[in-house]
Amino acid sequence: MLLLPAAAGLVVFEIWPTFQTIYYSFTSWGAFGGHTWSGLENYRTLIADSDVVHAVINTAIITAITLLAVPISAVVAALLSLPGMRGVTIYRTLYFLPVVTLPAAVALTWKWLFNGDYGLVNWLLSKVGIDGPHWLSDPATAIFAISIVGVWGSIGYNMVIFLSGIRGIPVDYYEAAELDGAGRVKQFFHVTVPLLTPSIFFVTVITVINALQAFDLVYLMVGQQSPAIQRTETLVYLFYQRGFAEHDGGYAAAIGVLLLLATLILTAAQFRLQRRWVHYG
Amino acid sequence: MLVAPFLAAAACSGSSDSGGGDDKQVTLTYAIWDQAQVAAMKQIISEFHSQHPNIDVQVQVTPWESYWTKLQTAVTAGTGPDVFWMTMVYAKYYATGGGIAPLDDQIKSSKMDMGAYVPAVTKAYTIDGKVFGVPKDVNGFGLCYNKQLFDAAKVKYPDESWTWSDVIAAAQKLTNPQKGVYGFVAPEADELSWYLTVPQVGGQIISPDGKSSGYDQPATVKGIQFWTDMITKYHVSPTLQQTTDTDPLAMLTSGKVAMRYCGSWEPEEIAAVPYGKAHIDIAPLPAGPDGNRNYYSNGLANSMSAKTQHREQAWEFLQFLGSERAAEIQAKTGTVIPAYEGHAEAYAKAMPEFDLQVFVDQLKYAQPFPASTDTAAWRDDATKQFAEAWTGKASVDEVSRSVASKMNDALSKEKK
Amino acid sequence: MADPIRRRRVRHPVAHLVLCIGAVFMVGPFLWQLSTSLQTFGESVSVPPTFLPHSPQWSNVTTVFSALPFGHQLLNTTAMTIARTVGQVLFSSLAGFAFARMQFRGRGVLFGVFLSVTMVPYQVFLLPQYQIMQKLGLLNTLVALFLPGMFSAFGTFLMRQFFLQLPQEIEEAARIDGANILQIYWRIMLPMSAPGMIALGVLVIIWSWNDLLWPLVVNSDPRQMPVSAGLASLQGQYTTNFPVLMAGSLLASLPVIIVFIVFQRHLMSGIAFSGVKG
Numbered sequence: 001m002l003l004l005p006a007a008a009g010l011v012v013f014e015i016w017p018t019f020q021t022i023y024y025s026f027t028s029w030g031a032f033g034g035h036t037w038s039g040l041e042n043y044r045t046l047i048a049d050s051d052v053v054h055a056v057i058n059t060a061i062i063t064a065i066t067l068l069a070v071p072i073s074a075v076v077a078a079l080l081s082l083p084g085m086r087g088v089t090i091y092r093t094l095y096f097l098p099v100v101t102l103p104a105a106v107a108l109t110w111k112w113l114f115n116g117d118y119g120l121v122n123w124l125l126s127k128v129g130i131d132g133p134h135w136l137s138d139p140a141t142a143i144f145a146i147s148i149v150g151v152w153g154s155i156g157y158n159m160v161i162f163l164s165g166i167r168g169i170p171v172d173y174y175e176a177a178e179l180d181g182a183g184r185v186k187q188f189f190h191v192t193v194p195l196l197t198p199s200i201f202f203v204t205v206i207t208v209i210n211a212l213q214a215f216d217l218v219y220l221m222v223g224q225q226s227p228a229i230q231r232t233e234t235l236v237y238l239f240y241q242r243g244f245a246e247h248d249g250g251y252a253a254a255i256g257v258l259l260l261l262a263t264l265i266l267t268a269a270q271f272r273l274q275r276r277w278v279h280y281g
Numbered sequence: 282m283l284v285a286p287f288l289a290a291a292a293c294s295g296s297s298d299s300g301g302g303d304d305k306q307v308t309l310t311y312a313i314w315d316q317a318q319v320a321a322m323k324q325i326i327s328e329f330h331s332q333h334p335n336i337d338v339q340v341q342v343t344p345w346e347s348y349w350t351k352l353q354t355a356v357t358a359g360t361g362p363d364v365f366w367m368t369m370v371y372a373k374y375y376a377t378g379g380g381i382a383p384l385d386d387q388i389k390s391s392k393m394d395m396g397a398y399v400p401a402v403t404k405a406y407t408i409d410g411k412v413f414g415v416p417k418d419v420n421g422f423g424l425c426y427n428k429q430l431f432d433a434a435k436v437k438y439p440d441e442s443w444t445w446s447d448v449i450a451a452a453q454k455l456t457n458p459q460k461g462v463y464g465f466v467a468p469e470a471d472e473l474s475w476y477l478t479v480p481q482v483g484g485q486i487i488s489p490d491g492k493s494s495g496y497d498q499p500a501t502v503k504g505i506q507f508w509t510d511m512i513t514k515y516h517v518s519p520t521l522q523q524t525t526d527t528d529p530l531a532m533l534t535s536g537k538v539a540m541r542y543c544g545s546w547e548p549e550e551i552a553a554v555p556y557g558k559a560h561i562d563i564a565p566l567p568a569g570p571d572g573n574r575n576y577y578s579n580g581l582a583n584s585m586s587a588k589t590q591h592r593e594q595a596w597e598f599l600q601f602l603g604s605e606r607a608a609e610i611q612a613k614t615g616t617v618i619p620a621y622e623g624h625a626e627a628y629a630k631a632m633p634e635f636d637l638q639v640f641v642d643q644l645k646y647a648q649p650f651p652a653s654t655d656t657a658a659w660r661d662d663a664t665k666q667f668a669e670a671w672t673g674k675a676s677v678d679e680v681s682r683s684v685a686s687k688m689n690d691a692l693s694k695e696k697k
Numbered sequence: 698m699a700d701p702i703r704r705r706r707v708r709h710p711v712a713h714l715v716l717c718i719g720a721v722f723m724v725g726p727f728l729w730q731l732s733t734s735l736q737t738f739g740e741s742v743s744v745p746p747t748f749l750p751h752s753p754q755w756s757n758v759t760t761v762f763s764a765l766p767f768g769h770q771l772l773n774t775t776a777m778t779i780a781r782t783v784g785q786v787l788f789s790s791l792a793g794f795a796f797a798r799m800q801f802r803g804r805g806v807l808f809g810v811f812l813s814v815t816m817v818p819y820q821v822f823l824l825p826q827y828q829i830m831q832k833l834g835l836l837n838t839l840v841a842l843f844l845p846g847m848f849s850a851f852g853t854f855l856m857r858q859f860f861l862q863l864p865q866e867i868e869e870a871a872r873i874d875g876a877n878i879l880q881i882y883w884r885i886m887l888p889m890s891a892p893g894m895i896a897l898g899v900l901v902i903i904w905s906w907n908d909l910l911w912p913l914v915v916n917s918d919p920r921q922m923p924v925s926a927g928l929a930s931l932q933g934q935y936t937t938n939f940p941v942l943m944a945g946s947l948l949a950s951l952p953v954i955i956v957f958i959v960f961q962r963h964l965m966s967g968i969a970f971s972g973v974k975g
Contacts, residue, residue, distance in 0.1 A: 002799070002882070006792035007807070009848030014814050017825030024824060076719060079712040086708070093961065094720045097727065100957040100964075103907050104928040105946035109730045112939045116526045117461075117519075117537075118742045120729055134522035152723065157968065164969030213818055216909045220929060223346070224661075226525050227469075227668040236820050236910070244914055245350040247357075249824055256821045263818050310918070316764060316934045341918055342764075344933020351917035360836040461744060527742070528937040535742045556739055 018260075024253035035250060042254035052255070054230050055238045056262075058143055062234065063211035065147035066154060070203055073158030074196065078188050080159075081166045092163070096156035103153070107220035110149045111136060114221075136221055142228035146217045154210070158203045165199035166192060197278040205270055212263055215240065235259045307594045308337040312362035314348040317549050321614045328610070329601045336594045349657070356380045359588045363595045364602070367414045367584040369405040369650040370660070376408040377654055381584040383411040387596045393603065398620045401647055402580035414582025415603035416620035418546075418611065419647065421640030422477055422566045422576060424448075425533055425543040425551065429560040430455055430462060439540070439564035445478075445507060448540065448567050452517035455539040466538040467511040467518040468529045469671045471664060473542055476577040476651070479504030481569025486577070486651035492692060496663070496685035505670070506677045513673040521671040533561065542566065545640035546617050548632055558634060565639045578647035580620055618644070654695045659688035734758075734943035741939045757944035764934055764941075765927045766920045767948065774923035777842040777912075778905040784847025785901045786894050793856025794882050794890075798868065808857075814850035823914060830915055841915045842923065846905060852897050859893030860886065892970065899967035906953055924949045 028038040046052050076095060080088050098106065113120050116134030125132040135145040169192065177187045193200075215236040222232045224241065233241070235255060243252025313322060319342060326338045341362055343351055349371060355361035356375075367381065375381040388395065395403055398416035406414035424439050431438055434455045439447070452464030468474055479486060484501030487494060495501050511518040519532065530550060532538045534557035543551075543563065551557040568574050583602045585595045601607055608621035615631030618624075618640060625641040653659075663684045669675040733741050735754050740747040761767060795801075796808050826845045835841040863886065871881050909925040916922050919930060928949050935941045957964060 002791040002795040002878075003807070006788040006848055006853055009788060010811070010814055010850055012829070013826055013845040013848055014817065014822050014850065015810070017822040017829075018814075018817055020825040021821050076716065079709075079716055082709050082712055084708050085712065087713075091716050091720060092965070093958065094724050096957070096965070097954065098723060100903065100953045101727075101950045102925055102928070102946075102953065104909055104925045105730075105950040106726075108928060108932060108942045108946045109726050112733065112943060113726055113729060115937075115939070116522055118527065118744065118746065118939075120725075120746060123744070123746050134520075134526050137522040137525035152726075155723070160965050160968045164966075209818075213820065216907075216925075219909070220932060225346070225664070227521055227672065228525075229665075236818075239820055239823075240910065240913075243824060244354060247353055253824060256818075256824070259818050260821050264816055267816060341920075342930075342934070343917065343919070344930050346933045347917075347930065354914075355836070355917050358831045358836050360831075360834075526937070531738065531742070531937050535739055537742070554738060 021253045021256050024250055025257045027250040027253075029247065029249040029251075038250065042251050045251065046254050046258065051230070051233065051238055052235075052258070055233050055235045055255075058232055059212060059214065059234045059262075061143055062147050062150060062214050063208055065144070066150040066211045067204065067207055069151040069154045069158055070200060070207060072151070073155045073203070074162050074193070074200065075188075076155065077159050077162035077166055078192050080163060082184070092159070095159055098153045099156040101153075103216040104220060106149065106153060107217050110145070110152075111221045114145050137226050137228050139228045139231040142222055142226070142232045146214075146221060146232060149217055149221070150211065150214070154207060158207075161199050161203055162196060165196045169195045194279055198280055201270075201274050201278045205267065208266055208270065209263065212236075212259065212266070235262070306335050306337070307591050308339060309364060309589075309591055309594055309598055310341055310362040311338050311598070312341045312343060312348070312352065312365035314343055314345045314366060315546070315616075316342055316344075317546065317553075318611075318614075318616045321611050321616050324610050324614075325602065325607045328606065329598060332601070333594075333597055336597060338598060353380070356586055356588060361586050361588065363586055363589040363591055364583055364598055365586065366417070367406070367582045369402075369579050369652050370656045372406050372413060372582070372584075373408055373652060373654045374656065375584070376411075376413045379587050381413050382587040382589070382592075383413055384415070384585065384596075384599070385411050387599075388412060391596070391600060393600060397605075397622060398603075399580065399622055399644070399647075401578065401649060402582065402620045405580065405649055405652075406582045406584075414584040415599050417581040417583050417602065418617035419580040419620050419644060420578045421545040421618055421643045421647075422473075422578075423543055423545075423563045423639040423643070424540060424566055425547075425561055425563050426540045427533065427536060427538075427560050428562055430536065430539040434539075438562070439567070441565040443564070443567040444572065445481075445567060445570055449511070449515060449517070452511065452540060453515060456517045461537060463519050463532075463538045464517040464540060465511050466524065466529045466532055466541045467508040467671075468524045469508075469521055469664065469667055470529075471660065472577070472579060473544060474508050475505045477542055477566065478507045478569070480575035480577060480648055481573045482571075483573070487653060487688075487692075491653045494659070494685040494688035494692065496681045496688060502678050502681050505667070505681065509670050509673070509677055512671065521668060533557070536560070545628075545637070548635050548637060549614065549616050552615075552632060552634060561635070563635050563637065563639055566643060574643065574646040575648050576643070576646055577650050578644075579650040581617075582620075653692060655691065658691040658695075659684075662687055662691070730943045730947055733940055734947050736940050738938055738940055754940060757940045758948065760935075760941050761931065761945045761948060765931055765945070767924075767927065767945075769920050770922055770924045770927040771949075771952065773839060773842065773921065774906060774925070776839055777846075777908075777923055778902055780843035781846040781905045782898050782901045784843070785849045785852045786898050788847065789849055789852030789897060790856045790887065790890060790894055791882070792853040793858075794860050794886055796853065796857040797860035798886075799878065811850045811853055815854060820910070823911070826911075827914055835915075837916050837918045837921045839921065842912055842921075843905075846908070846911070849901070852901070855897050856890070856893055859890055859896075863889055892966070895963055896967035896970035899964050 025042055026037060026039060027035040028041060029035045080091055114135035116122060121135065122132030133141045135141050173191050174187055177191050182190060213236050214234045218232050218234055218237045222229055235258065239252050239255045239259065242248045242255060319340060322340055326340065330337065352361060352365060367375065395412065399419050402416040402419055406412060406416065426439055436451050436454050448465065455464030456462065479501050482500045482503045484498050484504045485495035512520055519538065529541055530547060533541045534551055534554040536556060551561050583599055585599055589595050605621055608619035608624040609627060611617055612619050612624045612627035613631055615628060615637065618628045629638040629641050631637065666680050666684050670677045670680040732748060732750065734757055736747055736750040737754055740750055796804065830836050830841045867885055868881055871885055907925065909929065912923045912926040913929065919927065928945055931945045932942060
């Protein structure tokens with residue numbers, strides 16, 4: 001049976017583990033192995049845990065800011081699609097570079113750029129008379145620094161999706177708009193954006209799912225020792241910290257279930273809302 | 282506790298042919314966390330290997346931040362290293378949790394002399410009357426300072442007469458905001474900051490019986506205040522944000538700060554930077570206001586995993602790690618002060634460019650490092666909470682009280 | 698002096714200006730990484746910053762190699778990526794073909810199950826997957842790195858969508874000629890679905906190469922880590938020695954960047970496909 005390998009793999013490594021995680025969320029773990037049923041204990045701790053509240057808020061902020069990459073990428077794609085535009089391949093390559101760069105390397109590089117005393121970002125700011133903060137260790141700014149890197153890293157991917165979306169828009173729409181006297185900007189808002197909504201929807205869903213899973217940047221750019229960790233820790237970071245650094249598997253499983261619920265609710269909400277604004281040609 | 286050896290024996294018989302035969306080729310994994318000591322460890326291993334050609338040892342370096350996370354996971358899973366570095370902080374946790382093996386039987390049968398090591402270290406690894414580690418090293422502390430910056434500000438070099446007030450006075454003269462130079466650096470790092478000053482004013486982190494927190498004692502608060510004052514009152518130290526963004530040791534070796542409290546394992550790192558080698562020297566750790574020089578000293582030991590499948594070979598290696606020769610190798614590289622007594626002098630002479638003797642002279646004031654069964658449970662929380670005091674958002678007094686109450690909660694939950 | 702070439706007017710000057718500023722933002726970090734990776738520590742923390750190192754410090758690169766089993770880790774990442782990609786593409790295309798072209802009982806229900814698995818964030822599988830690896834005695838092995846990542850519900854979904862849009866006539870012609878279902882799959886559908894498989898493959902390659910969380914969890918031995926986890930431990934060792942960290946980052950990202958530049962067209966069209974069909 002052709003289905004067998006995929007189905008077996010999914011059952012063993014994904015479907016069964018999902019149920020197991022749900023079960024674990026009702027247990028309490030010992031330091032060197034073993035677990036016992038503890039009922040709703042983990043969930044009771046969860047709703048009173050200030051770290052979880054922070055993680056939910058932080059994850060929401062990161063998601064919201066990373067979504068800024070969507071309109072930016074749409075503009076970039078539209079500019080690259082202008083008739084007779086030159087150097088498209090070069091621009092496309094440069095904008096795409098961050099996507100294929102190891103996130104660990106991206107994190108270290110931006111950590112260096114954001115260094116409060118010797119970082120390039122603050123030096124550039126000082127040139128225009130701004131005394132930059134210690135971006136990553138200041139609780140007030142760290143989450144923005146991380147989100148900026150998220151935006152930087154996702155523009156390239158979005159751009160490629162939008163480029164192919166724009167290529168699918170018939171030229172006559174633009175010609176008609178031009179005859180009506182619409183300039184480039186007007187064409188962007190009245191032709192490109194409405195006809196691109198299916199791509200915009202797809203990119204939005206992907207961005208939200210990725211942002212919900214933010215971990216690498218927090219783990220590598222901030223870390224447990226930083227005074228800014230409470231204001232940057234995400235749900236997945238907390239999951240890793242509790243489950244694998246502090247070996248509290250039961251509690252980590254409860255965080256995992258919370259993450260699952262958040263993903264399901266947000267995705268369902270987006271699919272519901274899409275009817276209001278997405279136009280399938 | 283008795284289960285551990287049994288488990289290991291079961292694991293041995295389970296795998297096809299390991300039975301500890303001396304002629305069989307065996308590879309041991311040895312986990313450590315300090316990159317700076319890799320060279321010394323490799324030399325020890327190569328000498329060990331030439332004596333025991335059938336035992337290969339592979340060093341596995343995991344940085345401190347993730348060492349304990351990974352070690353616990355790996356030991357639990359039975360995939361951990363055979364021999365690894367242990368600190369006083371985690372000794373009880375691993376010993377009572379069945380992560381490391383008691384060594385008394387082996388010590389007895391191979392007639393190892395445990396009296397050869399600094400007693401404070403041996404004692405810290407003797408848990409419920411059983412020895413769980415072969416002492417490796419012991420820590421001393423000193424005041425690292427930048428001679429060039431002292432000369433430029435015309436400040437007299439620090440010496441053994443210095444107390445807190447001398448540090449503050451010198452730091453104020455050395456601080457030069459225009460040049461971005463700070464006189465002192467006050468990181469929020471317990472072992473390298475308040476663990477050195479709290480005992481100097483008679484404070485304590487944990488009560489001697491290990492049952493209650495000392496953070497709510499006025500003397501402890503005073504010892505911590507020394508550090509926060511440097512930032513928030515005297516403005517002679519980089520802020521907590523700065524020391525998080527850039528490693529304080531790197532600030533010292535790049536001429537950004539003039540003074541820093543240093544550990545005896547650090548001179549090698551300082552010498553590795555040409556600027557540091559040329560301009561840094563080390564003075565005795567300044568004494569408390571009344572001349573008290575007590576400090577909390579950690580010391581490492583080499584421990585054997587309770588789940589190793591190569592018990593005999595691991596013991597052979599442990600014996601060599603605890604030998605006089607291994608102490609000599611470590612001392613000569615200047616990386617650490619060996620716990621094997623009588624080799625501190627070799628350490629002191631290892632780097633003529635620095636006065637390493639100050640670390641050795643200080644050893645007699647060493648106090649056992651604050652630890653309980655689950656040290657991490659309250660120690661990490663203290664570090665997290667004190668950030669508020671370091672940034673000036675709350676007073677040391679307030680934070681200390683909150684740390685103490687949480688620590689007492691944690692201590693009462695510990696399985697004794 | 699006469700200028701023989703007639704100056705052409707640049708079209709869309711404003712667009713170029715905007716895109717150039719954007720490009721600086723996108724590429725600047727890489728240039729800064731390259732520059733720092735060749736500086737001494739002293740140069741890297743000087744104010745104003747050093748743009749060109751006085752003399753290139755190749756020792757930063759050797760430091761990376763002595764601190765990490767870097768060659769090993771690069772091989773681990775490559776092996777992990779290849780195994781996951783081959784697994785996902787093969788298994789997903791088989792299953793996707795079955796869902797798209799075969800009639801069997803419970804197909805709708807089963808497909809529903811597959812679809813709902815795509816909704817579950819992968820962290821939810823992590824603890825149990827770790828325990829499976831532990832029970833199989835696979836922790837700290839190469840196999841642990843790739844085994845759970847070889848199966849994908851999303852891949853199956855993507856391939857099904859692809860097979861659905863292939864014309865049915867060829868398949869029927871083959872069936873009349875007496876070919877069985879496996880032969881149809883292997884000889885006809887597989888070659889025709891190459892673009893779909895490339896699309897999926899590209900996504901798996903990027904995801905797999907970049908993956909940090911799973912390797913961090915299963916493999917603690919530096920020799921069995923991929924580059925991503927290796928870089929994390931490099932940071933632990935050289936906290937703020939930025940020249941060394943930048944050299945490590947550069948070395949770790951260079952291979953993918955080169956692969957990307959060579960296979961750019963396939964990659965871009967692969968991503969575009971998943972965007973249209975996903």
